[in-house]
Each structure stands twice: as structure tokens, then as C-alpha cells.
Amino acid sequence: MKKLRKNNLIKNVAVLLFCFQVSLLIAQKQTTSNFTVVAENTVTSILIDKNDAKVVTIASDIFANDVEKITGKKPIISTKNNQSTPTIIAGTIGKNKWIDDMIAIGKIDVSKIENQWERYSVQIVENPMASLDKTLVVVGSDRRGTAYGILELSRKIGVSPWEWWADVTPEKKESLSLTLEKEVSKSPSVKYRGVFLNDEDWGLQRWAALNYEPEIGDIGPKTYAKVFELLLRLRANTIWPAMHSSTKPFYSYPENKFVADDYAIVIGTSHAEPMLSNINTEWKHDDMGEYRYDTNSETIKSLFTKRVKETAKLEGIYTTGMRGEHDSPMIVGEDDTDAQVSLLERVITDQRAILKKETKKEPKNVPQAFVPYKEVLNYYQSGLKLPEDISLVWTDDNYGYIRQLSNPKEQKRSGGAGVYYHTSYWGRPHDYLWLNSSNPVLMWEEMSKAYELQSRDIWILNCGDIKPHEYNIELFLDMAWNIDYFKESSSIKNHTKNWASREFGEASASKITDVLFENNRLAYIRRPEFMAWSQVEPVTKEGETELTQYHYGDEVSGRIESYQKIIDATENIYNEIPVFRKDAFYQLVYYPVIGASKLNQKWLYSFKNKFTAKQGRQSANAFGTLSEEAYDRITKETDNYNTALKNGKWNHIMTMSPRFLPVFAQPATSNVTNIEKASLGLALEGYQMEVNNKVINSYADVLPVFNSYTNSTYFIDLFANGKGTVNWQAKPKADWILLSESKGTLNANSLEKRIWVSIDWSKIPQGENKKEAPLGHDFQLIPPSFKVNSAIDFISEGKITTIGVSAYNPKFAALNNYKGFVEDKGYVSINAENYTRKKDGKEANWTLFEGMGYTNKVITALPRTATPLVDMEEIKANSPVLEYDFYTFNFGEVEVNLQAVPTHAPYNGIGVRCAVSIDDATPVFVDFETIGRSDEWKENVLKNASVKSAKQIVNKAGKHTLKIWMVDPGVMIDQVLIDLGGWKKSYAFPKETVKK
Incomplete structure (x- = not known):
């Protein structure tokens, strides 16, 4: 008996020592291990439990197919532990008996992920059980966590999430192995993350109906299975299905909802589709009457009830409230806001009663969303009472600028908040349904702002037809998965480069990134x-x-x-x-x-x-x-x-x-027919009309004045009038006039030539060192001592056309060693990021964002939670300030034009304002906010720019300082133009007038 007790004691000590060693091993940094997936005579198998969720089988099969695409050999998926080859055990805590056994004996530690949302652990375990030597274990906290963990293996072996949807064919290999440390995923940054398939009429629906799924002639379960696979690969979990009238409703194909559940995808619906219904195509006027809740509520509730009964046991997010048909406002008998708000509150109350009855759950335990889109935002702002447990899903203005976000009180709501964001849109002022023209850095900025202000429960991207939105879809979902990877604006360029390297190889990644960023910049200026x-x-x-x-x-x-x-x-x-x-x-x-x-x-x-x-x-x-x-x-x-x-x-x-x-469409074009013998024509920069050779001293025969302080250059277009060949020669009358070309021939193959005129400032006579004198805004009133005149003779077919050249070349002592901006032709142009100085504020500081704006850089005051400053003395004392030194040759009242990114106020209390002043003047407020869908807003979103101006006084010619003060955090300044009266009409501000 004593011997038995002694043996038991030894056993217990051994077990305790083993557990201590395991705990110590887990606590220490994991060592790197290798796991063979495919070797010459070996192929791993995947062991899953038949009691686990269907998505675990699906993900395992996806991974097995990926291995086969690389090596030609496919792992076997088994539910029985009779393996002798290297094995991957994949399963969910509480749903896989082998994983539960390993947890019980301390072979794996799941304390960090257990009972968590969508987390997984991937690790190599030695001798996990009697028949296995080395095992790669993927364990998930829930069914999606397991699926994400399995598909993380696909990423690790080099398979792109876009393998099928963009034909990113895996590179072929004879063998395949994984080298990894233990990996424990974090909780996703956003709980529900997904896409909205929308405006599918011209792409996705036609492709599915005519090509991929012709057996039903629509987007059906076969197509959705491929969409859901993509979402799993991208670590998404939610979809708002296609809902245009070209597509039958999602629930009209019974298999759709079961495929979604198999793939563990949560179904939600848009702002116009309450309670998972598709009003566009499910509401039948002949049988159901008018879609009006004030007169036909019982019929509408019947539709809601039917849908909740059908989906009660499946994962879904029920959109509460309602709008009218076809993305229109709700019809209300009384045309006043109070009546609309009251009716909408009644709708939500009735919807929650239906949810409680049909799901047998308290409404607070059923995921719900309220989307204050378009006119519904006005109802919400007008006092609509929304239950605390419903998620507020804020929206952008359809062009990438979020209309509103949660204020500090709303941020404490139990239902939380989210964002519905567009990279595709049908509507006014103009659609953008073809290409992906949404700037990814702007999307990062707006979604980062949303996350900072606690919109972390639902992120949905309206991505149209999926193609060609692939990159922005992945970026959006990567941010939703782990926003910590995207702390800085430069993170987006790094993400793009890594994406390009993964898809096309490291050798091309930088060049591809540069092309995409330049394409983004140009599209930002005008889609x-x-x-x-x-x-x-x-x-x-x-x-x-x-x-x-x-x-x-x-x-x-x-x-x-x-x-x-x-x-x-x-x-x-x-x-x-x-x-x-x-x-x-x-x-x-x-x-x-x-x-x-x-x-x-x-x-x-x-x-x-x-x-x-x-x-x-x-x-x-x-x-x-x-x-x-x-x-x-x-x-x-x-x-x-x-x-x-x-x-x-x-x-x-x-x-x-x-x-x-x-x-x-193909634009109509004009045709010029001139049968006369060809002659030389000229057109100069700065003039809408060509030079008229028949008029002596034509108004269009002098180039704009060259400024030595900006090293100006201008163009002259030489063109052929009539048919035939024109020989031309250009002869400057002074050696300080430089031409990009001085002679040539115009003919049928080369009908015009643009030459550039510049100045050799080392040869031009220097102006006298006199007191600065005012210059005309067009530089035509320059005193002789500051202005040097000459000309260029253009000679062709015996005719001479003389073009005047005037250069402004004074020598002001104040500009010796000066670094800053100078007036040129009556304006000063500044890129906002090129400040001379900046001063930090009490709570905020000016920060540079790269990859957006007209110059690819904007500057903004962060953090966005800083307190707005509206008192002038407080602004001067506590506001961060940007300072720009500039020099003028004129003086008087000027317009300070500020171009900002056309964002909206995040909530009442924080606006879209800054303040400006020149020298020691009192700062003047500049407010970039727009109202609703006004004409001003339309112009702003078409240009991705909001231009506002403030009058200031330049009291003398000479040095000055422009100051831009933060009033509201988050305002993004792009460019500045100080107009002294000389700015001509242009789409963008002229290039910077920096002293050379």
C-alpha cells in the first residue's frame, strides 16, 4: 500500500513537473519549426472532426486544392485519426475531439483565444498523440476563427486571396513546407466586415447569368459560393447581397441562405432593404398594394415576419427602419419632419416586436443595424429615438466622405456603430460604376477616423461588381481585420507594395506601386x-x-x-x-x-x-x-x-x-479643311486666340512676363495653316532668350510643334537695386529699371512674326538668401505641406498625409478628438499653426484661397473650419462645410476639393507671413493661393511660386 502511494506521488509530481514545463514553454518565445506539406513521397493529411462546422470542411478543402495547384498533389481530408503521414489537425474549440484532448493534457494553450470572436492559433506540436510525430495544429475560437486559421496556411504557402477571382495562378513547386512560430491572431478590429454587391446590372449579374451560372440565369448559389470563398480568404464575414431588379432576391433561391451558412457568412441588407427583405423585387404592387407604412403597415409587417421566420436560426444582421422603393425617401402622408420621425419610430418598434416573437430572443440579443442614409440622417438628427442596442451604421456621401460619426455620447451606446462606404456609386452628380477610382489613402483616412471615433462594429464596402475593385476591397477588409497595421498614411503605400510583391514579385513591386499611386493621384484630381x-x-x-x-x-x-x-x-x-x-x-x-x-x-x-x-x-x-x-x-x-x-x-x-x-461615348470632333497653301501659325501661352499676322501689334503677340525669382517658362505653339510643308526658324533677338527648338518643319506627319521659352538669367541685364516698386498684376506696369524687353523672330516662307519677350529681373536686397514663396503674375501659389514653420498646439499638431490631394500630400491637425478652438485669444494661444513666408511686389486687399479635402463635420461640436491671417492680423474663420446635396457639394465631390477664400490685407510690398490656425481637428489643407488680382481661370491652382 505504501509502495502504491509512493508511486502515485511520483506520478503526480511528474505530471506537475510536465505541466510546469509546458507552461514555461508556452510563456517563452516560440522557436521556429518546420512542417512538411508536400515532399517527394509525402503529402500531409488534414484531420477534422465531423461534428465541427461545415465551414471547417470547406476551408480545409480550399487549402487542399491550393496545395494541389502548387504541387500537383492534394492532401487527404479525413475525420478519422489513422494517419501516419505529417498531419494538420484543424478544428474549433469544443467541436474537435483531438484538439480538446490536446487542450486537456496541456499540449496546446488556448487561453488567449477561448471564448473570443473569430480568433485562431497556428502552431507545430511535437507528438500530440500516440500515432502522430509532428503535427501542425490550427485551432479556432469559433467556426470562422478556424476557417481563417486554415486559410492563413494558404497565404503562407503563397496563394493569393485572388487566386480565382483575378487568376493569380500559384507558382508551381515540387515540394512545399512551412516554417513558422506559434501564431495567435488578435481579435478583429471590426466585428462585422464585408461587402455590398450593388449596381450589378452591367457586370456581375450578366456574367453569372450568361456565363458562370446559366442554369439559373442569375446570381445564384454557385456564384455566391465563389463570392463567399473570396470573403473567407479576405477574412471577411458579412455580405449585403445584390439587390437590383436585374437580380432575383437573395432569398428567392432557397439554397442561397444555406450556402451562406455553410461558409459562415453573415447576411445583412442595405439601407433600403429592411429586415433582410429586398423591396426592389419582393414588393408586388398588384398583390400587396402601396409600399407605405402609414396606410399599409399590416402587409409590410407580413413581409418582415415571413423573412424573420425564414432566417431566425441563421446568422444575420437585420436592418431596421425603412425607406421608400428604389432608394427613395419613405412616403408619408404628412409632409413634415415630425410626422416622418414619428412614423419611423413606429416602424422600428414593430420590427423589434417581430424579431422577439419569431426568434424567441430579446431584441438586444439579435444583431440589428440602422443606416442613417440620405434623408434618414435628417430624421435621426431631428430627434428620432433609436434603441441603444441597434448599431448605428454611418454612411459616406457616396463619394468617399463620411457624413457623420458618433459623438461622445453615442460612442457609449451598447449597439455600437459602423460605416457603409462606397467605391462604386450610381447617382448624382455623376456615377462612377466602371473603374475603381476611389483614392485608397482617402479611404484609409476616413475609415481610420471612423475607427478612432468608435465605429467598430460593422464595416461594409459598396464595391459594385467586385471587379475591378480588387485592391480597394482587400485594403478595406485588411483595415477592418487589423487597423493597427495602418497607423500612418505611409502604411497604404507599404500595403500596396507588399500586395504587388505578393501578386507579381518583388522585382516589379515598386514600379507597380508607383504606377498605381500616380493613377490614384490623377483620379483624385478628376475621376x-x-x-x-x-x-x-x-x-x-x-x-x-x-x-x-x-x-x-x-x-x-x-x-x-x-x-x-x-x-x-x-x-x-x-x-x-x-x-x-x-x-x-x-x-x-x-x-x-x-x-x-x-x-x-x-x-x-x-x-x-x-x-x-x-x-x-x-x-x-x-x-x-x-x-x-x-x-x-x-x-x-x-x-x-x-x-x-x-x-x-x-x-x-x-x-x-x-x-x-x-x-x-465617342465625343464628336471638329474637322478643319483648308486647301490654301500651308503657312506658319503661332499661339502663345496666356492667350485664347492665335497670333493674328494680319494685325500689327496684335494683342496676342507678347508672352507673359518672365520672373527671375520663379524661373518662369512659357510655351509657343507653331502650327500649319493649310496644306503642304512649312519650314520655320526662330531667332531670339537677345542671347538670354533660350528656346527648346529653333528650327523645324511642319507637314502632314507633324502638324504642330510646341517650343518652350526660358531665360538664361546669368546673361540678362540686372535690374537696379532700388526700393521695391509696385508691379501691375499682369506684370505689364513694371518700371523700366526692373523690366528687360526683347523679342523672338519667327521666320517662315519669307514672312517674319515677332513675339515680344519681357523679363523681370530686379535685385532686391531683401530677397538675398531668402527661402520662401514669391508673387508671380499677381498671385502666390503654395502647396500646403511646404510650410516654413509650424507650431504645435495644446492638444493637437499638424500632421502630413501622403498619397492624397492634388499634390499627393495634404496636411491635417490631429488627433481628431482634440477640442475645437473658436475663441480668438484661445486660437492664438493654443491652436497649432502653420506659417508660410511669402514676398509680394504688390499690396492691397487680397483673397487667400484655401483648397481643402471636402470632408464633413464628424458630429455636432466639431466642424470643418480653420482660420487664416496674414502677418499680425486677426485670424479669419474659413468654413468648408456644405449643406446636404447642394450645388456646392456637387462641385466639391466632382473635384475632390473644397475651395474657400478669406480677404486679408497685404499692407506693403515685401515680406509677409501667412498663418493657418486649426479651429477644428481633422481639416485637411491641400493647397493655398494668395490672389493679388492676377490669377487666371484654371481647374487647379498654378504650380508653386517658390523662389528659385
Whole structure:
């Protein structure tokens, strides 16, 4: 008996020692281990429990297929432990007996993930049980956590989440192994994360109906299974299904909801689809009457009840409240806000009663959302009483700027908050349904703001047809999964580079990133879909472009050249991409960039055609041809996408003209016919009309004045009038006038030539060192001692045309060693990030964001939770301030124009304001907020810019300092233009006038 007790004591001590050693091992840093997935004669198997969730089987099968695509060998998935090969054990705590056994004996520690939301652990375990030597264990806290853990293995072996949806073919390998430390995932930053399939009429629905799922002719369970697989690979968990009238309602196909449950995907619905219903197609007027709650509530409640009964045992988020049909306001008998609010409160009360009855749960335990979209936001702001447990899902204004977020009181609501965000939109002022033209850094900024202000429960991205929104979908969902990876604006460029490296290799990643960021910058200035200057609701014809062709270096030509550079870069990169990834590159980079570039060039060359035709230039015809060629290139690439790519896999997915709006058509072009013998024509920067050789001292025969302090350059266009060949020669009358070319020939192959005029300031006579004298705003009133005049003779066919050249070249002692901005032609232009000094505030500081704005950089005051400062003395004492030194040659009243990113006030109490002053003047408030869907708001979102001005006094010519003070945190300043009366009409502010 004593011997038995002694043996038991020894056993207990041994067990305690073992447990202590295990605990110590877990507490220490994990060592790296190797696990063989596929070797010459070995293929791992995957051991799962038949009692685990279906999604575990699905994820295991996805991973097994991924292994097979790489190696040609597929792991066996088994529910019985009779394995002798290296094994992966994958399962959910409490649902997998082998995992539960390992937990019980201390082989794995799950204390960090147990009872947590969607977490997983991946680790290699030695001798987990008698028949197994080394095992890779994936354990999830719940069914999705397990699935994410399994699919993390797919990422680790080099399989892209876009393997199927963008044909990112895995690289072939003979063997496959994993080297890893124990990995424990964090809780997702956002609880419900997903996408809204919307405006699917021209892509996803047609593709599914005519190509992928023709057996039902619609987006059905087969298509949704592929969508759900993508969501799992991207660690998403929620979908708002497609809901246009072109698509049958999600629940009209009974299998859809079961496929969603198999993939563990949560179903929600949009702001216009209460209680998981699809009003667009489920509401039948002939049988159900009018869709009005004030007169037909019982019929509406019957629809809600039917849907809740059908979905009560499945995971879903019920949208509460209601709007009208087809994304319209709710119809209410009394046309006043109080009546609308009262009726909406009644709707929500009735909906919650239905939920309680049919789910047998208290409403607070059923996920619900309220989406204050468009007019519903006004109802909420007007005092609508919303139960605390319903999640507030805030929305952007459809163009990427969040309308409102939770105030400090709302941030404490038990239901929390979320965001519904667009990268695709149908509606006024103009759709953007074709390409992914939403700036990813702007999306990061707005979603980071939302997260900072506690919108962390539901994030939904309206991504249209999925394609070509692949990158922004992944970025959005990566932020929702782990926002900690995205602390700085530079995180987005790093993310893009890592994404490009994963998809196309490290060698091309930097070049691809540069192309995409330049494409983003150009789209930020004007989305491709907005290039016709037309609008919708109602649809209007193409309008007059705001881009200037004769001021500031010619904005139209500059944009053409910028797009040509990324076209050339993209085509060069395509040639370098390995063959097995070319189709992926085409979908993820090539088509979106070429499409955006050619849609721009189509319109830009059209603008050139019309402008030059008015001047009678023969080159107008060539510009018209280039516009047509750009249109033809879009057609060619779209046809290739649909019919040739992957042998027609994506046929019907891509439409180059959603809704057939004017912007997608081939613009009409003007034709110039001149049968006279060719002669030389000239057009100068700064003048809308060409030089008239028949008029002596034409108003258009002098270039704008050159300024030594900004080292100005200007262009002269030489063009052929009539048919034939024109030889030309340019002779400056002073050696300080420099020309990019001095002679040439114009003919049918080269109908015009742009030459650039600059000044050799080392040769020009120096102005006298006198007291600064005022200069005319157009520099034509410069005193002789400051202005040097000469000319250029253009000689052709025996005729001489003289173009005047004036240069401003004084020597002011005050500008010796001066670093800052100077007036040029009556204005001072500043990029906001290039401040001379900045001063920190009591609570906030000015911070640089890279990758957005007209210059790809904006500056903002953070944190967003800082207290707004509205008292002038408090502003001067405690507000962070930016200072810009500038020098003027004029004085008097000026307009300080500030261009900001057109964001909205996050909530009442924080606005969109800053303050400006020149020198020691009292700061003047500048407010960028807009009201509703006003004309001002429309202009702002079409330009991605809000321009406001404040009057200030420049009391003398000379040095001054512009100060920009924070009033509200979060305001993003892009550019500044101080107008002394000389700024001409242009779309963007002129380039910076920095002293050279």
C-alpha cells in the first residue's frame, strides 16, 4: 500500500513537473519549426472532426486544392485519426475531439483565444498523440476563427486571396513546407466586415447569368459560393447581397441562405432593404398594394415576419427602419419632419416586436443595424429615438466622405456603430460604376477616423461588381481585420507594395506601386468617369471643361502627358511579368490603368480638337483621330477582358459604358479643311486666340512676363495653316532668350510643334537695386529699371512674326538668401505641406498625409478628438499653426484661397473650419462645410476639393507671413493661393511660386 502511494506521488509530481514545463514553454518565445506539406513521397493529411462546422470542411478543402495547384498533389481530408503521414489537425474549440484532448493534457494553450470572436492559433506540436510525430495544429475560437486559421496556411504557402477571382495562378513547386512560430491572431478590429454587391446590372449579374451560372440565369448559389470563398480568404464575414431588379432576391433561391451558412457568412441588407427583405423585387404592387407604412403597415409587417421566420436560426444582421422603393425617401402622408420621425419610430418598434416573437430572443440579443442614409440622417438628427442596442451604421456621401460619426455620447451606446462606404456609386452628380477610382489613402483616412471615433462594429464596402475593385476591397477588409497595421498614411503605400510583391514579385513591386499611386493621384484630381463634365439625374450632355489650355503650361496637355507616362510604364511592366501571372496583372493593374488613361485621353484630345479647330489649326484633325483611337483602345481592351482572357472565363463581366452615359461615348470632333497653301501659325501661352499676322501689334503677340525669382517658362505653339510643308526658324533677338527648338518643319506627319521659352538669367541685364516698386498684376506696369524687353523672330516662307519677350529681373536686397514663396503674375501659389514653420498646439499638431490631394500630400491637425478652438485669444494661444513666408511686389486687399479635402463635420461640436491671417492680423474663420446635396457639394465631390477664400490685407510690398490656425481637428489643407488680382481661370491652382 505504501509502495502504491509512493508511486502515485511520483506520478503526480511528474505530471506537475510536465505541466510546469509546458507552461514555461508556452510563456517563452516560440522557436521556429518546420512542417512538411508536400515532399517527394509525402503529402500531409488534414484531420477534422465531423461534428465541427461545415465551414471547417470547406476551408480545409480550399487549402487542399491550393496545395494541389502548387504541387500537383492534394492532401487527404479525413475525420478519422489513422494517419501516419505529417498531419494538420484543424478544428474549433469544443467541436474537435483531438484538439480538446490536446487542450486537456496541456499540449496546446488556448487561453488567449477561448471564448473570443473569430480568433485562431497556428502552431507545430511535437507528438500530440500516440500515432502522430509532428503535427501542425490550427485551432479556432469559433467556426470562422478556424476557417481563417486554415486559410492563413494558404497565404503562407503563397496563394493569393485572388487566386480565382483575378487568376493569380500559384507558382508551381515540387515540394512545399512551412516554417513558422506559434501564431495567435488578435481579435478583429471590426466585428462585422464585408461587402455590398450593388449596381450589378452591367457586370456581375450578366456574367453569372450568361456565363458562370446559366442554369439559373442569375446570381445564384454557385456564384455566391465563389463570392463567399473570396470573403473567407479576405477574412471577411458579412455580405449585403445584390439587390437590383436585374437580380432575383437573395432569398428567392432557397439554397442561397444555406450556402451562406455553410461558409459562415453573415447576411445583412442595405439601407433600403429592411429586415433582410429586398423591396426592389419582393414588393408586388398588384398583390400587396402601396409600399407605405402609414396606410399599409399590416402587409409590410407580413413581409418582415415571413423573412424573420425564414432566417431566425441563421446568422444575420437585420436592418431596421425603412425607406421608400428604389432608394427613395419613405412616403408619408404628412409632409413634415415630425410626422416622418414619428412614423419611423413606429416602424422600428414593430420590427423589434417581430424579431422577439419569431426568434424567441430579446431584441438586444439579435444583431440589428440602422443606416442613417440620405434623408434618414435628417430624421435621426431631428430627434428620432433609436434603441441603444441597434448599431448605428454611418454612411459616406457616396463619394468617399463620411457624413457623420458618433459623438461622445453615442460612442457609449451598447449597439455600437459602423460605416457603409462606397467605391462604386450610381447617382448624382455623376456615377462612377466602371473603374475603381476611389483614392485608397482617402479611404484609409476616413475609415481610420471612423475607427478612432468608435465605429467598430460593422464595416461594409459598396464595391459594385467586385471587379475591378480588387485592391480597394482587400485594403478595406485588411483595415477592418487589423487597423493597427495602418497607423500612418505611409502604411497604404507599404500595403500596396507588399500586395504587388505578393501578386507579381518583388522585382516589379515598386514600379507597380508607383504606377498605381500616380493613377490614384490623377483620379483624385478628376475621376475618369467625370471627364465629360456632364451630370446625371437628369442626364446632361457633355459640358465645357474647366481645364485650361492656355494658362499655366496647359492643363489639358499636362494631363495627357501624365497619363501617357503611366500607360508606357504599365505596358513595360506587363512585358516583364512572368507568363503565369500576366492574366492577373491584366486584371489587377493593366486594364484599370489603361482604361482610366484612355478614357481621359479620349476626352482630353477631344478638348484639344475643339480648341485648335477654333484657331483653324490643321492639327485639330489629328487630335480628333487621337480621341477616336483612345476610344477604340478601350473597346479593344474590354473585348479582350471579356472574350480572350482565360478563354472567356470573364465574358460579360466588364462593361465599358455602364448606363451608357455620355462620358463613355465617342465625343464628336471638329474637322478643319483648308486647301490654301500651308503657312506658319503661332499661339502663345496666356492667350485664347492665335497670333493674328494680319494685325500689327496684335494683342496676342507678347508672352507673359518672365520672373527671375520663379524661373518662369512659357510655351509657343507653331502650327500649319493649310496644306503642304512649312519650314520655320526662330531667332531670339537677345542671347538670354533660350528656346527648346529653333528650327523645324511642319507637314502632314507633324502638324504642330510646341517650343518652350526660358531665360538664361546669368546673361540678362540686372535690374537696379532700388526700393521695391509696385508691379501691375499682369506684370505689364513694371518700371523700366526692373523690366528687360526683347523679342523672338519667327521666320517662315519669307514672312517674319515677332513675339515680344519681357523679363523681370530686379535685385532686391531683401530677397538675398531668402527661402520662401514669391508673387508671380499677381498671385502666390503654395502647396500646403511646404510650410516654413509650424507650431504645435495644446492638444493637437499638424500632421502630413501622403498619397492624397492634388499634390499627393495634404496636411491635417490631429488627433481628431482634440477640442475645437473658436475663441480668438484661445486660437492664438493654443491652436497649432502653420506659417508660410511669402514676398509680394504688390499690396492691397487680397483673397487667400484655401483648397481643402471636402470632408464633413464628424458630429455636432466639431466642424470643418480653420482660420487664416496674414502677418499680425486677426485670424479669419474659413468654413468648408456644405449643406446636404447642394450645388456646392456637387462641385466639391466632382473635384475632390473644397475651395474657400478669406480677404486679408497685404499692407506693403515685401515680406509677409501667412498663418493657418486649426479651429477644428481633422481639416485637411491641400493647397493655398494668395490672389493679388492676377490669377487666371484654371481647374487647379498654378504650380508653386517658390523662389528659385
